[in-house]
Amino acid sequence: MTDAASKTGAVSARAEKLKARLKGRYAREARFKWFGRGAIAIALAFLAILLTSIVLQGYTAFYTHSLTLPVYMDPARIDQAYPQGTNFEQMVAEQQLVRMGVADDENGSKATAMRNLLSSELKFIAADRIRAQPALIGQTIPLTTPLSDDAEMYLKGKITRETPENLRRVSDQQMQWLDSLKSQGVIRAHFNSALFTKGDSTQPELAGLLGAVIGSALMLTVTALIAIPVGVFAAVWLEEYAPRNRLTAIIEVNINNLAAVPSIVYGLLGVALFINFLHLPRASPLVGGLVLALMALPTIIIATRSSLKAVPPSIRDAALAMGASRTQTVFGHVLPLAMPGVMTGSIISMAHALGETAPLLLIGMISFVPGISAAIDAPGGALPSLIYIWENASERAFHERTAAAILVLLAFMIVMNAAAILLRRRFERRW
C-alpha cells in the first residue's frame, strides 16, 4: 500500500517536473514565433516607408501643365526662310504683357520675367508650325506650350510664398501672373506624356525616360544573351563533366570570389578590355551589356550549380543505367529538373544587372545623351545612370522626375520578376 503510494508520489513529481519544462518549451516556441513576426514587420515597415517616400516625391512628375495663348505671328520678327532663328519666347512674352496691360521698363525686365515662365520648347513648337504652314505668318493663332520648370514647381506647390522672395526662383509678380492665367483657364493640367515619350534633356519639363528605358532594355538583352548561356554551360561543365582536380578547384574558388568583387571593378575591367583594347564604342548598350554580363556570370554559375546539385542522384543513375550518354543524361534529365532554379538565379542576377550603376558610370554612361537612341553601338542611356544624373541636376523639377524614374525602374523589375515566376510555373508544370 505504502509502496504504491510512494510510487504514485514519485510519478506525479516526475509529471510535475515534465510539465514545468513543457511550459518553458512552449514559451520559447511562442517567443520565437513573435521574433519572426517582428522581423517580418520591420522589413515590411522599411519597404512601406521607402515606397511611400518615393511615391510622395514622384507622383507629381506624372502630370504637368501647359499654357495656351493666342499668338500673333509678327511678320516683322519672323524670317520665313529661317523661322527657328526667331525669339518666339520674347515675342509671346511681350504680346502677353500688352494683353495684360503691363508696361515694361526700359530694361525689358518684365518681358524677361514673363519669358521665364515659358518653356524653351515654345520656340520649336512655333517654328515647326511656321515651317509646316508659312501662310500663318501675319495671323493670330492659338499656341499651346509647356511651362518652364520654375512655373511648374509653383503650380505644383513646390515653391510657395512662404519662402522669402530673394530665395526663390519665382518672384511675387510671376506668381501673380500665373495665378491670373490659371483663373482665366488657359493653364491646363494633364498627364505628363513627355516623361514616357522623350529622351533626356537639360530642360526638366522636356526630359523623358524613353531613351533610358530603351538603353536599359538593349543592355539587358545583351547581358541575358551572353551571361545566361555561358553561365549555364559553364556550370553544367563544372558540375557534370569536369574532373575533380587542382585546376577545377582553382576555377571554382575563383568563380566564388568573382561573385563578391565590387561592381565598380567590373566597370574598370570593361573600360580596359572593351573600350581601350577592343575599341568598342563608349557608353553604348553593347559595352554596358558586356560588362553587366561579366558581372552576372558568377551569380548565374553558382545558382545553376547549386540547382544541378539539388537534382537527386537517383535520376542520373536511372538515365545512365538505361544506357543514356552523359550528355543525354544532363540535357534530357538533370538540366530540365534544375531549370526552375536556373531561371530564378538568372532572373535575380538580371534584376541586379538592371539596377547596377557603378560600372555604367565608368564606361561613360554618365554622359548626357539627348534624344532617343535605339542603336546597340551608339551612346545610349540607362535607367540607373539617368537616375544618378537627374538626382545631381540643380533644377528642382528634376527631383520629382528622379523619384518617378525610380518608380519606373521598380516597375521594370516587377515585370521581370513576374515573368520569372510565370516561366518557372510553366517549367514546373511539365513534370
Added chain:
Amino acid sequence: MNTKLIRTPIAYGPEGQPTGAGAEHSRSVAPTVGDSARAGLGPIKISAKNIKVFYGEKQALHGVSLDIPDKAVTALIGPSGCGKSTFLRTLNRMNDTVPGARVEGRIEMDGEDINDKKVDPVLLRAQVGMVFQKPNPFPKSIFENVAYGPKIHGLASSKSELEDIVQSALKRAGLWDEVADRLHAPGTGLSGGQQQRLVIARAIAVEPEVILMDEPCSALDPIATAKIEELIDELRERYCIVIVTHSMAQAARVSQRTAFFHMGNIVETGDTEDIFTNPRERRTLDYITGRFG
C-alpha cells in the same frame, strides 16, 4: 569438417574449374558438391575474375570472382558495406560514373571483357539493365518512362512500334492492367510498388540480357514486395538476373544461386538451397541465422 571446406573462400576461382565436371557447362562451372543439382539453369552469362574495386584510397572489393548463370536469379547477400552493391555496379560499369572509383580484374560477358576499351559503357548498359533500391522513375509520364530507352537506342522505327514496345514491357512487368488507362499520367504519381515495376518495365523495354537489381524491395511494403518477387520469378525465364538483397528470406524465395559477401570478399557461393540449408562456412551460417549482419 569445416577446415576442409574453408579451403576456397572464392568458390569459383579459375582454379576450381577442373572439379566442375559434374555440370553441363564447359567453362568455369560449379566445383563443389550439390552444384550438380543445377539443372535448369542456363549457361554462364557473366564471369567475374578477381575483381578489385577502389574508391580513392579505400578498397571496397578484395578480389572477388563469381560466375553468374543465364536464365536464373543470382542473389548477392551480406551485411551492410560488404561490397555486394559495389560488385553489382561493376557489372554494368556504373562505377565509372563515380569520381575516384577504380576497377581491377576481368569481367566477361559471353566471353567478352566488358572493361575493354572497345566496349562502350553506354551500349553495355543497354544490354545490362539496372533497377535501384529507391524507385526512380523519371518525372515524366508513364509512357515516356518506358519509351525512353527504346527512343535513345533507336529501337522503334515508328510511333506504333514504340507503343507496342511500351505495352509489352508494361505487360511483362505486370503493370499494364493498372496503368493502361493513364499512360500519360506522371510516373511519379504511382505507388512505390507500382513505381518499382514501372522502373523494371523501363529496363526490360530495351530488351536487355541481364537485369541487375539493387535491393529492389527495401522501400516497399510486403504486398508490393510479393508482387515484385513474383515478377522476378517470371522474368527469370528470359533474363539473367542478379539481385542484391538484405532479406535472407527474399534470397531464399527468388534466387537459384546465392553468393555471400563479407568485408569485400565472397565467403561462399552455391545453390541457394545449399547455402540456406547446409552452408559450408561458419560465417555464412552465422549470417543467415542472424547472429551478425
